[in-house]
Amino acid sequence: MTIADDIKMAPAAPKTPAKGVTPKAALYAVLSAVMAVFCIVPFILVIVISFGRKVDGAGWVWAFTFDNYQRFFVGILWPDEVTFLYLQQLGYSFYFAIIASVLAVLTALPFTLLLTRLKRRTQAIWLVFILASLSMSEVFIVMGWDILLSNNSGLPKLFQVTGLTQWLKDVGWFQILREMGLANPRNVKFKPSEFATILTMSYLVWPYAVILLYPALSRLDPSLSEAARTMGAGRWTITRTVTLPSIRLPLMGTTLLLFVFLLGSYVSISVFATPDKQTTAVAIYSNIRGSNLDAPFGSAQAVILLISASVCLYFGHLLNSKAEAR
Amino acid sequence: MRIGGHIFMALSALVLAMPIVVVCAAALNGGRSMFFPPRDATLARFGEFFVSEPVWTNALTNSVIVAFGAATLAVLIAWPVAYLLWSTGSKLSKALAGLGSLPFAVPPIVIGVGLGFFWSFTGGLGHIWSGVISHAILLMALPLVTISIGLQSIDRAHLDAAATMGATERIAFRTVVLPQTMPYTISGFFFVLVLSFNEFIVIFFVSASAYSTVTLQIFNSLRNGYTPTMAVAAITFLTVSILVFAAVARWGDLPRLMGAEQSKK
Numbered sequence: 001m002t003i004a005d006d007i008k009m010a011p012a013a014p015k016t017p018a019k020g021v022t023p024k025a026a027l028y029a030v031l032s033a034v035m036a037v038f039c040i041v042p043f044i045l046v047i048v049i050s051f052g053r054k055v056d057g058a059g060w061v062w063a064f065t066f067d068n069y070q071r072f073f074v075g076i077l078w079p080d081e082v083t084f085l086y087l088q089q090l091g092y093s094f095y096f097a098i099i100a101s102v103l104a105v106l107t108a109l110p111f112t113l114l115l116t117r118l119k120r121r122t123q124a125i126w127l128v129f130i131l132a133s134l135s136m137s138e139v140f141i142v143m144g145w146d147i148l149l150s151n152n153s154g155l156p157k158l159f160q161v162t163g164l165t166q167w168l169k170d171v172g173w174f175q176i177l178r179e180m181g182l183a184n185p186r187n188v189k190f191k192p193s194e195f196a197t198i199l200t201m202s203y204l205v206w207p208y209a210v211i212l213l214y215p216a217l218s219r220l221d222p223s224l225s226e227a228a229r230t231m232g233a234g235r236w237t238i239t240r241t242v243t244l245p246s247i248r249l250p251l252m253g254t255t256l257l258l259f260v261f262l263l264g265s266y267v268s269i270s271v272f273a274t275p276d277k278q279t280t281a282v283a284i285y286s287n288i289r290g291s292n293l294d295a296p297f298g299s300a301q302a303v304i305l306l307i308s309a310s311v312c313l314y315f316g317h318l319l320n321s322k323a324e325a326r
Numbered sequence: 327m328r329i330g331g332h333i334f335m336a337l338s339a340l341v342l343a344m345p346i347v348v349v350c351a352a353a354l355n356g357g358r359s360m361f362f363p364p365r366d367a368t369l370a371r372f373g374e375f376f377v378s379e380p381v382w383t384n385a386l387t388n389s390v391i392v393a394f395g396a397a398t399l400a401v402l403i404a405w406p407v408a409y410l411l412w413s414t415g416s417k418l419s420k421a422l423a424g425l426g427s428l429p430f431a432v433p434p435i436v437i438g439v440g441l442g443f444f445w446s447f448t449g450g451l452g453h454i455w456s457g458v459i460s461h462a463i464l465l466m467a468l469p470l471v472t473i474s475i476g477l478q479s480i481d482r483a484h485l486d487a488a489a490t491m492g493a494t495e496r497i498a499f500r501t502v503v504l505p506q507t508m509p510y511t512i513s514g515f516f517f518v519l520v521l522s523f524n525e526f527i528v529i530f531f532v533s534a535s536a537y538s539t540v541t542l543q544i545f546n547s548l549r550n551g552y553t554p555t556m557a558v559a560a561i562t563f564l565t566v567s568i569l570v571f572a573a574v575a576r577w578g579d580l581p582r583l584m585g586a587e588q589s590k591k
Binding site for chain 1: 331334335338339341342343344345346348349352403406407410414418419422425426428429431432433434435436437439440441442443444447459463520521523524525526527530531541544545548552556557559560563564567568571572574575580581584585586
């Protein structure tokens, strides 16, 4: 998962003879210090503060208490009263992230396969397009879908004007949409809803899915499927028995990475999800920067999110190294 | 099947472009509200964004400072790490590279919270320079990867030739390594530039509302309703991204940077 593992080492360059403190040793020292301060200390701070205690009306103090974790898992009044509110939020984090990442990978896979079969120049043009949309800020994406899904000027309006709403009513599907919360009595209504949330999140990581699948797919050996074809296998059989098995691991690795990325997504959920389906990321925000001002509890939630992410990344790493070993 | 494939790709492109096109078109609105399709089309919003409205011009200036600062810093940190990794392959250099890519690998909100605490203890919270450093830390994984790819692509024969002709490591570095990896270094720089421009959550935690970048400004207005000026921001950012990546594709080897194998043309 780390970059170090992905890079094949070059044979060692000729070394300069050591004489006291070599420039290389000094460089190592400086770099180690930089990395330690900026890449480790912030995480340690989050972990340490998660054991701190909130003081009413006065921020928080250093402490060593498991209250924040207890509050997360069973509620502050445990054992008298049990609430799973925060676990439920974590559950929604997982729920949205899993569906959105799987959806993104499933639709990005055929696209990327087709992309790798194009000419190199055409590929580069597509990549520019995909990278440009990948780098678009989450706030712009959310803004775009917000306009697209809004009742006055977006798709619902289009549905109404083109008569699609009437048609849906005529065939009876409108009632189903209403039950799913995607329509009010007069017209379809797409936000706030799970549909809008998952659509936006999926859209957000779709370019990432393409970029992550691209190396694995572009290294697929075409001679394998050609061999299968000469042996009389149909296109579908080739996809099922040759292509898919050879990319199974990168496929799962990509899904995991996107999942981890989406675990922390904030803007799409705060705009599109209904209040009862807010996630841990939103809770972290409101504890640390928002109205609650409970940094220790926010940190505890961040630690739990971090642990969930690390476990997933670890499994992704295992999958990747397995894939490399083959 | 072939036609089906083309249709699928076109459809994907359409969905991918849809929200972006809608946002961009909304920039042409004459009034204060967002309509799609735009009403009373005008380019006046561009003037507001780039020239006349201090809220936006300040935000844009901050975004530019953070993005260029972070990109420069990230490349400066990533270069020695990538070089050590390539030239020595030592355990320590691997550890450094791993640590360097850590902030990019965890959910951004966690590193955002962590850096927020870090700056509040070191007194950097709410200063623009801490925003620069935070983005450099978050995104240095990108130049680390591109520079490493560049270093790997150096033909060892060139280094051997330089050594045979009596070049020291330093001279070989300057005459062989540096020029051959330049496109990859620049690509890494631009990747950081563009992503920093568009990054939201980390800068949100480290800015502590003391200053705002364009993305922060847009998020702040997200709940109060949109103005067409925000759409101009979207157009600007999109244009920058496309120009940057097109430049990378034109002067670098984009498919190879993205991990395609080298030989195929």
